[in-house]
Amino acid sequence: MLRTLMTAAVAAVLSSGVAWGQDVTLRLAHFAAETHPGHLAAKAFADAVKERTGGKIAVELFPANQLGSPPEQLEQTVLGAVEMNLPTQGGLDKYSKAFGTVMTPFAFESYEHAHAVLDGPFMEWAAPKLEEHGLVMLSNWEYGFRNITNSKHPINKPGDVSGLKLRTPPELQIVAALEGLGASTTQIAFPELPNALNQGVVDGQENPIGVIYHFKLNDFQEHLALTRHVYNSMVHVINKDVFDGLTAEQQTILREESQKAGNMMRAAVIAQEEEELAKLEQAGMKITRPDLKPFAALMGPARERVAEYSGADNMTMFLSFLK
Structure with a gap:
């Protein structure tokens, strides 16, 4: 139902026939501090996307809850007002209950165990469920054991x-x-x-x-x-209508650079903990x-x-x- 409440701006672009594959700015909002590996990974993602698309896609970053609380930011992404977000599974489970299972107490033995499960069978199973609610899951990032x-x-x-x-x-x-x-x-x-x-x-x-x-x-x-x-992690998601409006090549670039940024964040979080x-x-x-x-x-x-x-x-x- 929420997908039908698309913002006027997104609706106007899609109905006008102007392809998102032309020059476009994608806003990425998240809750991490500007010094946190999550924001540093987001900056790396933005830089890589700009370079690989020849500047046709610019990613504008809004860290530290600048655009509202985490639930508010995620809702804006569902509606298309903010194109991308980095919620945790605890935010996503308000839309798809499958994500609620990830935060089961003491479910994972290690970071390696969590990554193998979330990147493998869990993502294959859960990502399509999220698309029913207007979100495309690009990749898993990190947050950590609590x-x-x-x-x-x-x-x-x-x-x-x-x-x-x-x-x-x-x-x-x-x-x-x-x-x-x-x-x-x-x-x-x-x-x-x-x-x-x-x-x-x-x-x-x-x-x-x-x-x-x-x-x-x-x-x-x-x-x-x-x-x-x-354990929980940031999950990189993008509004489905926006993603579907990109070219196949641009979609691939977003997925590949999102995964690279997520892996960068994972390595940083684990290395920095001690x-x-x-x-x-x-x-x-x-x-x-x-x-x-x-x-x-x-x-x-x-x-x-x-x-x-x-x-x-x-x-x-x-x-x-x-x-």
Whole structure:
């Protein structure tokens, strides 16, 4: 239904017979900070597309939620007002529940495991479902395994999470994982998070290492536990009507350069994590690396909640990809 609500600008171009394959500017909005590997990868993508198309396609970047919150940006891409976006699976599952399975707590053993599943059988299965909602999936990028910070005490075992009041994004999967460990959760918009941490509105939060580091959340949090409870990544998507209006050659260029940029981001995120952890530790943050098996053992109810949300059939299919 949303695809029928195409913006007047996109509709005018398509109905006029003017091919998108001529000179065009594609806007790419995302939530990463300008220093984050996600934005650096987006810049590399933009530069490569401009070069390979001889300047016929320019990519204009809008990082750090400049065009609205992540859900608002994604909706604009569905409608065609912003041509490209880099949501996580937690944003995409509002359109296709298949994407909700990716953030199942403790689903992936490693980055390599996650990449093999998402680039292989998962993408083949899920990408066509997304096109039904007006989005073409170009490639998987990175974000990372999520970890808990707090201002109260170190986390070495699941019981240390119990009783903490933690901020989460609105994704049910993350809420279910933390509540499964005994925490209470509250949803606070990310731009408001530093102030909420500073004022003690919540005891802590959870995010990938890169986010904790680049947004300097250690200024408000003393303890970081590498719980790796949920994995998710940025997913590069483009409005389907816009993509269909490009030439076949230009479509290929976008797909190839998107994959290259995603691989660049993956390598950067993984390479930087230990360096960022060392810098956080040098800045005074206390880091623990708990045994994750006891945490994963408590995730039965959380996984049931994710399966109910994503659909039992979707969950069965996703779990078959993990083997």
